[in-house]
Amino acid sequence: MPATPPEKLLTSDIKSRILNIAQTSLYRVTISLPEGVAARAASRGINTDDRYNIDLLCTQASLPGSALATHDVTNDYHGVTEKMAYRRMYDDTTDLTFYVDRNYKVIELFETWMDYITGNEQSFDRRQYTQRNVHYRMSYPNSYKENIFLIKFEKDHHSAQSKIPKILTEYTFVDAFPTNIIAMPVSYDQSDVLKCTVSFSYQRYVRERNGVTSSPVIPNKNAPGVPELSQFQKTYREQALNQLEDINSRNFPENNPVDGRYINTGSFNRLFGTPNTTTQLGGPGQA
Secondary structure (H helix, E strand, C coil): CCCCCCCCCCHHHHHHHHCCCCCCCCEEEEECCCHHHHHHHHHCCCCHHHHHHHHHCEEECCCCCEEEEEEEEECCCCCCEEEEEEEEEECCEEEEEEECCCCCHHHHHHHHHHHHHHCCCCCCCHHHHHCCCCCCCCCCHHHHCEEEEEEECCHHHHCCCCCCCCCEEEEEEEEEEEEEECCCCCCCCCCCCCEEEEEEECCCEEEEEECCCCCCCCCCCCCCCCCCCCHHHHHHHHHHHHHHHHHHHHHCCCCCEECCEECCHHHHHHHHECCCCHHHCCCCCEC
């Protein structure tokens, strides 16, 4: 498709298109505790309300990222080196920074979580660490891992008068647990708010955008109960078949014909889904 030439835009058009910008300060972190950690935190005076307040005290967080690991494919085309993706690599840590309350329950919560990971579940006593020959026993991983949630929203999320769709972006950090409580310096210099930064390890993240309706899937050509394909869908399918026929009729003459064409159905299915039969090839996203 050729590049679109510059168009004339009114100031009102520009405002409506590009000035609805997301703000960094509007988010909410929810710390979910494993059952054993929650019980031990409760025994140390941290109740459900305290945990809710600790969520609100999160002053800094990071939206996670990921990357595709690639390898080079050389000379499939003369003089060309292509990169092919073979794995998605997730960030494996995230840092959350909290304001520390006057009762130091923020510090207590994460110290308790790490105590649970490194201590005996039944009889652990923090005073044991004052002994010279203290030892500890690590807990089983499934007992101290839990999902953490980060929701990104905007100011008008609760406004009934807003004309902009109310969209939430929610990140789920799968199997997270604290791995590091970063040192918190104190001094006799000018006072500042004490902050506690905790590093969490997690397996991967899942991003969901709520409030958006998914685009319809192009149906199978002959699937029962499916309406007739639109002209766009027919054209899309026809172009795909023509392109694959041009490549495969010469290289794969043993393939079965589809719609009168010699098509490598494996290639087609990888691009446009896997139908039940070769006569039900459809559009993108087909299941």
